[in-house]
Amino acid sequence: MAAKLDFDVIVIGSGAGGAPIAHELARQQKSVLVLEKGPLFLSQSQATDGLSDFKRDELYAYGAEKRLTHPQVENRQAAFFSSHVEPDINDEPHIYRDANGKDRATIEGYTAQVIGGGTQIYGGVSLRFTERDLMLRTFNAGRTDMAGTDPAGDIEREARDWPLPYVELEKYYCKAEKLVGINGEQGNQLKPFTQKDTYQRPLAPNSISRYAYDGMLYTGKGKGPGGSDVLPYRTPLAVITEDHAPSGRTIISVPDDIKTSYVNRFGDPLGFKSSTWNALLAPIRNAPNLSIHTNCTVIQLASDGTRVTEVRYIDPSGQERLARGKIVVVACSAIESIRLLKLSAGLDSTGFGRILDQQNDLLGKYFLTHAFGGASSVMPERSDKTRSLDADWATDYCATDDFLKAMRLWAGAVVYNNTSDQALPLALGRTHSATDLDTLWHGFANDFGLIGQGMVDFIDNDMGRGLSVSFMANQVPQKDNRIELHPTVKDKWNRPVAYIIKNWHSHDKYLMDTLALECANILRAGGNATHDYPIRGFGGVYNGENGIARIANHILGGARFGSDPRDSVLDPDCRVWGFDNLYVTDGAFMPTSGGANPTLTIEANAFRVADKIGGRL
Amino acid sequence: MKIIPNNDQYILNHCTRFLTRRNTDARHNFGQYDPSDPRARICEAWRFPIIDSYAGAADEDSHAFNKVTFVYPADVAEAPDQVGVTGTFANLYELIPLAPVRFLDAPTGYFAVSLRIPKGRAYRYKFIVGGKAVLDPVNPQQVREANGHAWSRFFTHLYTQPLSFESWELSILERLVDHIMPFRTKEGQDFLQFFYRQLDQQQKEQQYVLSYRLDQSIGIVNFIDNLVAREERHHLIDYKICLSMIAGIIRKRRPGIEPARASKEIFIDLYGEMASGNVMDWDTSKYNDPAYFLQMLRRHAFTGAFSHPKYGGNASALGWRYLADRFRDAKGATLFDWGRAIEQPLGTNPDYHG
Numbered sequence: 001m002a003a004k005l006d007f008d009v010i011v012i013g014s015g016a017g018g019a020p021i022a023h024e025l026a027r028q029q030k031s032v033l034v035l036e037k038g039p040l041f042l043s044q045s046q047a048t049d050g051l052s053d054f055k056r057d058e059l060y061a062y063g064a065e066k067r068l069t070h071p072q073v074e075n076r077q078a079a080f081f082s083s084h085v086e087p088d089i090n091d092e093p094h095i096y097r098d099a100n101g102k103d104r105a106t107i108e109g110y111t112a113q114v115i116g117g118g119t120q121i122y123g124g125v126s127l128r129f130t131e132r133d134l135m136l137r138t139f140n141a142g143r144t145d146m147a148g149t150d151p152a153g154d155i156e157r158e159a160r161d162w163p164l165p166y167v168e169l170e171k172y173y174c175k176a177e178k179l180v181g182i183n184g185e186q187g188n189q190l191k192p193f194t195q196k197d198t199y200q201r202p203l204a205p206n207s208i209s210r211y212a213y214d215g216m217l218y219t220g221k222g223k224g225p226g227g228s229d230v231l232p233y234r235t236p237l238a239v240i241t242e243d244h245a246p247s248g249r250t251i252i253s254v255p256d257d258i259k260t261s262y263v264n265r266f267g268d269p270l271g272f273k274s275s276t277w278n279a280l281l282a283p284i285r286n287a288p289n290l291s292i293h294t295n296c297t298v299i300q301l302a303s304d305g306t307r308v309t310e311v312r313y314i315d316p317s318g319q320e321r322l323a324r325g326k327i328v329v330v331a332c333s334a335i336e337s338i339r340l341l342k343l344s345a346g347l348d349s350t351g352f353g354r355i356l357d358q359q360n361d362l363l364g365k366y367f368l369t370h371a372f373g374g375a376s377s378v379m380p381e382r383s384d385k386t387r388s389l390d391a392d393w394a395t396d397y398c399a400t401d402d403f404l405k406a407m408r409l410w411a412g413a414v415v416y417n418n419t420s421d422q423a424l425p426l427a428l429g430r431t432h433s434a435t436d437l438d439t440l441w442h443g444f445a446n447d448f449g450l451i452g453q454g455m456v457d458f459i460d461n462d463m464g465r466g467l468s469v470s471f472m473a474n475q476v477p478q479k480d481n482r483i484e485l486h487p488t489v490k491d492k493w494n495r496p497v498a499y500i501i502k503n504w505h506s507h508d509k510y511l512m513d514t515l516a517l518e519c520a521n522i523l524r525a526g527g528n529a530t531h532d533y534p535i536r537g538f539g540g541v542y543n544g545e546n547g548i549a550r551i552a553n554h555i556l557g558g559a560r561f562g563s564d565p566r567d568s569v570l571d572p573d574c575r576v577w578g579f580d581n582l583y584v585t586d587g588a589f590m591p592t593s594g595g596a597n598p599t600l601t602i603e604a605n606a607f608r609v610a611d612k613i614g615g616r617l
Numbered sequence: 618m619k620i621i622p623n624n625d626q627y628i629l630n631h632c633t634r635f636l637t638r639r640n641t642d643a644r645h646n647f648g649q650y651d652p653s654d655p656r657a658r659i660c661e662a663w664r665f666p667i668i669d670s671y672a673g674a675a676d677e678d679s680h681a682f683n684k685v686t687f688v689y690p691a692d693v694a695e696a697p698d699q700v701g702v703t704g705t706f707a708n709l710y711e712l713i714p715l716a717p718v719r720f721l722d723a724p725t726g727y728f729a730v731s732l733r734i735p736k737g738r739a740y741r742y743k744f745i746v747g748g749k750a751v752l753d754p755v756n757p758q759q760v761r762e763a764n765g766h767a768w769s770r771f772f773t774h775l776y777t778q779p780l781s782f783e784s785w786e787l788s789i790l791e792r793l794v795d796h797i798m799p800f801r802t803k804e805g806q807d808f809l810q811f812f813y814r815q816l817d818q819q820q821k822e823q824q825y826v827l828s829y830r831l832d833q834s835i836g837i838v839n840f841i842d843n844l845v846a847r848e849e850r851h852h853l854i855d856y857k858i859c860l861s862m863i864a865g866i867i868r869k870r871r872p873g874i875e876p877a878r879a880s881k882e883i884f885i886d887l888y889g890e891m892a893s894g895n896v897m898d899w900d901t902s903k904y905n906d907p908a909y910f911l912q913m914l915r916r917h918a919f920t921g922a923f924s925h926p927k928y929g930g931n932a933s934a935l936g937w938r939y940l941a942d943r944f945r946d947a948k949g950a951t952l953f954d955w956g957r958a959i960e961q962p963l964g965t966n967p968d969y970h971g
Contacts, residue, residue: 003721039630044970049621049672051970053630056958059924064848065916066661067647088634088660090644113634252968260958269969293721294626295633316633317693317725382944384952425923425940429916444919445912448892456799464944464952492638492660 003321004291007033008617010311010325012298012340015117016602017331017586019276020176024610026290030617033291033323034281035313037332038085038113040294041120043271045249046282054120054267058426060084061121061266062440068093072488074102081430081440082107085114085121085267091492094335096500096549105489106438108551109335109500114267115294116277117333118553119599123264123390124238124273125472126182127414127596128173128191128604130399133474134162136411136592139401145408149510150476155410158366158477160591163563163572164608166192172604174198177236180603181244181274184236190224190396200242202234203259205419208383208467209392212417215469215526216395219518223397230397235416237389238274238599239263247279261386261423276603296321299493301328301344303352306580314493327581327613331606334555334588338364338483339498341559341576341584346485355578362569364483367500368557368593369550371413371508374470375520375538379527382464385423391416398471398518399595410507413473413515414596415522422466428459438546469522471515472552475593476505483558500549504542512540554598556587573612574605585609618707619733621671621684625718628729631667632688635660636727636755649757649851656757663847665755666771670971671733680962680971683773686731689715689744690755693726697747700728704742707732712745736927737775741768757850772846774927777839780846781853786860788877790838793863794918796884800834800939808939809834835939840921840930841914852913858903859910863887866898926963934963 008030011018018034026032041053055061063081069090070076082088086107093105111118132139137159140146146155162169170192177198184199205213213232220230241258243250249271252258258272271278284290295316302310308328315321330337341363345353356363397403399412422428433443444450450458481503485496504512520538527533541550562568565577574589576582585606587598594601636659643650643657656662667686673679689700701712715728734740741760743750752759753769760770772780779787795801800809845853867876867883890896891907899907921930923937931937937955944952956964960971 003723039634040626041630044968048624051670051672055670055925055971056960056969057925057927059920059928064661064663064844065852066645067851069642069644069646088645091638091640091660257957257966257968262958295629295637295720314637315723315725316629316637316720317723317727318637318639319693319723382946382952384944384954386954386958425936426920429919429923441916445916448888448908448911448915450915451797451888452799453802455797456802456804459799459940460943463940490640492640492644494640 005323007031007291007323007325009033009327009329009613010035010323011329011331012311013117013330013332013337013586014115014281014292015111015119015276015331015333015586016599017606018329019116019280020603020606021329021331021585021610021613022290023280023284024607025614025617026284026287028614029289030614031289033293033325035296035298035311035323036115036292036294037297038115038294040115040292041085041267043278044269045271052269054269056260056262056266056269058424062426062430066090068105070105070489072103073105074098075104075438078438079441080107080438083121083265085112086110087113092497093489094498094500095486095489096502098546099548104546104549106546106549108438108549109498109555111333111553111555115281115292116275119238119275120267120273120277121265122553122599125391125416125597126177126180126184126236126238126600127394129594129596129601130191130396130412131166132399132401132412133592133594134164134166134169136474137161140410145405146410146507149408149507150410150505154478154505155476155507158479159410160477160560160562162591163561169604169608170194172607173600175607176600176603179246180238180276180279181240181247181249182236182238183241185234188231188233190230190399199236200240200244202237203241203256203389205234205392206383206385206388208379208385208464209417209419211379211467211526212469212522213393213526215522215524216393216415218525218531219522220395220397223400223403225400230395230400232393232395235391235394236600237391239389240272240274247283249278259387259389261388261420264390264420297493298332298340299343299495300347301330301340301352301582302348303355303579306355306578308579308582326617327583329583329585329613331584331586334367334558334586335483335498335500337584337586337588338558339485342485343495359569359577360566362560362567364558365479366477366557366560366591367481367483367502368475368477368590370552370554370593371473371475371504371512371540372471372552373512373516373519373538373540374468375516375523375535376466376468377523377527377533377536378461378465379467385420385464388419388423390418390420392419393417398515407514409511409514410476411474411592412595413471415469415471415515415519417467417469421468422462425459425463428462438549467523469519471519472596473511473515474595476507477557477592478503478505503548509540509542512542516540554587554593556590556593556598559584559588560591561589562591574609583609583613618711618713620713621731621733623686623729623731625720628686628688628718628727629720629725631664631686632690632727635662635664636690647851648854656755659755662755662757663850665753668771668773672970673733681736682733683736684731685734685771685773686729687715687742687744688755689728689746691726691728693724696724696726699747701745702730702742703745704740706734706740706742734773736773737777739770739772739776739778739780741770743768758846772843776843776929777836779842781842782856785864785877786856787838787842789860789864790841790856792877792884793888793914794837795834796888797915797918798837798922805939808942809935812935812938835922835935836930836932837918837921840924840928841917843929844917844921855904855910855913859907862900862903866896869898
């Protein structure tokens with residue numbers, strides 16, 4: 001039987017930006033095709049033999065050492081490690097330009113190539129953005145207090161309000177929280193919630209997190225409206241802790257056993273992590289109107305006038321195929337989505353390319369990630385850190401207007417403690433002194449003093465006692481921060497790879513320094529009663545060896561949405577200006593990157609766009 | 618031979634990413650291949666055949682087996698009519714057919730079969746393609762018989778026999794690893810001895826790993842031996858050159874003593890010199906930087922001590938047990954309860970099956 005070619009909707013990518021749309025439209029009985037580059041990895045309950053393609057196995061998840069062989073890059077011959085769901089960077093590198101203007105290949109900027117995308121292996125932090133995050137142009141208009149860190153007035157010029165008020169997004173936050181399956185607490189969050197019970201109950205926090213909690217209590221004193229205290233809350237995490245009716249997932253008899261350190265960076269063999277696959281697609285995977293083609297790489301969007309008519313892709317055997325959709329949604333992670341649009345433009349410069357060009361020069365520009373960093377220390381008392389999910393406590397005191405004005409910051413951040421980092425032994429060695437994903441094992445391998453008793457002391461000191469507190473903050477949008485196609489480096493399909501050109505703004509650095517200090521203060525305050533507990537280190541990612549490339553797997557912007565076609569790539573519904581039926585719904589749509597991890601916002605926005613698309617079909 | 622019913626989706630999930638491509642550059646050669654070897658174009662060729670966990674019927678001893686999937690990739694346009702596999706895991710010359718793998722409405726050119734194969738062993742095999750015996754075109758592991766005849770080879774989880782190193786190499790490697798890892802500190806030794814002593818004969822036989830030699834304290838050297846036979850094959854040459862050079866240097870410093878039996882001080886000095894990148898009598902024309910070798914060895918040793926025992930190190934989870942024993946709360950309960958998350962029979966988790 002010939003494969004079906006025509007669909008109401010084709011969704012490219014099955015992660016946070018794609019799966020909600022496929023889920024929603026399939027439930028509305030539309031015919032939907034999901035094209036996913038990665039494999040269909042199953043949880044135990046989904047697999048016929050009861051074995052998952054994800055394992056609680058550090059080596060399986062982290063990958064063996066390989067060497068970069070691209071002759072064009074400065075770091076050729078460097079070691080790299082890609083997990084079993086990250087791309088091999090000899091096959092599909094991201095190239096960035098380093099501080100000396102040299103090109104380097106990096107694993108940064110990838111989430112995961114697997115059904116469910118990055119939501120399979122992420123830490124699950126599922127925070128909303130604040131009302132302020134969506135209104136940063138308005139908030140910063142006319143400010144004069146940031147001249148020292150923004151002498152050129154970039155913030156006032158480049159900040160954009162989202163063409164979408166918080167109240168409209170809020171409906172979809174509620175929807176996403178319920179459908180995806182998230183545990184956490186609404187109380188003490190400084191974001192408005194219109195519905196109660198959008199979260200499942202959190203499990204008891206790890207005992208080491210009490211230091212972070214105490215520190216947050218102390219530093220949040222008097223930082224709320226009218227001098228009230230800002231209190232910590234349990235970080236919303238996309239892991240179910242109770243039976244989850246929307247996805248039909250049921251919990252094990254001892255729910256506390258869900259707490260293992262195989263959460264962040266691991267796919268969940270038991271399916272409790274609320275990846276978009278587990279939560280949104282797997283429950284409807286046998287619906288006759290939903291087709292999910294995995295191991296398929298889209299290579300071109302072909303158009304006729306303002307309509308995308310064909311999606312061309314390479315199937316698992318390497319043969320080219322096509323599919324046609326009334327609507328085409330691109331959601332394969334911002335860098336790769338921009339790359340796909342640019343590649344399609346290059347393959348048809350007088351058609352697809354001309355329409356893009358006619359709008360403006362903004363595709364790929366204002367690429368964003370997060371300004372992030374934090375502080376770490378070794379706490380007085382040891383705990384079993386393997387009994388945790390990931391972030392236990394969070395606080396919003398660094399996101400209030402008063403705080404931002406007092407600290408002369410353009411935008412705020414959430415602060416939370418990472419409980420599960422370095423809970424497992426290989427993680428301890430792998431990330432010892434490593435500042436980014438390209439220098440894993442360097443610190444450990446070079447710390448020659450860690451031998452015999454020295455190794456014992458290292459493990460004694462770090463294991464079960466290390467605690468870090470992180471911030472996740474808005475990065476200043478800059479037009480020069482951009483995604484291009486690399487002129488010479490090609491992927492395994494012989495297509496130009498993505499070229500990441502980015503730098504940190506002076507205000508970003510100031511903001512990271514400021515917020516890292518807050519994180520350090522939390523640990524200082526929490527470690528003992530006199531609030532002067534010693535800190536091991538703190539700082540923003542810009543300080544790292546490859547700090548310029550750091551992306552935190554938060555891949556945002558580059559196709560921002562807006563109401564003015566001259567000033568944005570997407571319209572307020574995330575439809576590409578100039579095209580009738582082409583949408584982009586991964587993190588690329590964001591004009592500012594928000595003061596929190598982006599996944600929940602990408603999911604909420606995708607549910608919103610699904611309603612818009614549903615109304616057209 | 619038990620053939621495990623499979624689906625095409627599983628096969629494609631585990632081979633598309635590595636094998637399917639258009640670019641023909643030798644991008645994946647870090648020194649492990651001859652420049653003309655077509656494997657240099659393939660990502661992580663070592664993953665083949667695919668060694669996975671096995672789950673059979675309730676009355677089977679599932680954890681004693683791996684599911685091993687043989688994949689033969691052919692050009693779709695020139696795909697052979699029949700592909701089979703024959704090997705030492707079954708009666709030799711018993712031909713087990715591979716089934717063509719399809720995607721949607723078309724053949725993919727891939728042929729595959731999954732078999733239930735006991736853990737802890739190495740096997741030789743060949744594909745039979747159009748009536749001719751051929752080596753696995755993907756798997757880089759090959760062995761040559763005394764008569765010069767070559768076979769493809771693979772080994773299953775928990776393999777504990779040397780594949781890469783001679784016994785004198787293993788002995789020197791053991792000494793180097795002992796110096797790095799904490800298992801030869803007094804406390805470490807006490808822990809290991811206690812662990813082994815408390816086992817009675819039956820427990821020893823029931824232990825997940827049966828055949829570790831006790832002189833290999835927790836199997837790190839075995840892990841490295843396996844690792845450079847498979848995942849990090851490109852580093853085999855580093856070990857071969859450096860271990861040989863180290864043996865020569867020790868012989869020169871302590872004539873008449875078997876290098877692996879040299880005193881602890883000899884190894885302490887050597888470690889320090891290697892860390893500094895400056896070893897007397899080190900031939901930099903053979904291997905430029907001894908510190909580089911040491912960095913790699915440090916990573917491998919640590920990984921071997923604490924990765925899942927199926928990779929051949931961390932024997933009987935002794936690395937994890939060491940940490941679990943070391944870290945306890947005031948009431949004596951462990952603060953590294955690794956077994957809670959890990960599958961049985963190694964760990965105690967009732968829900969996760971490995």
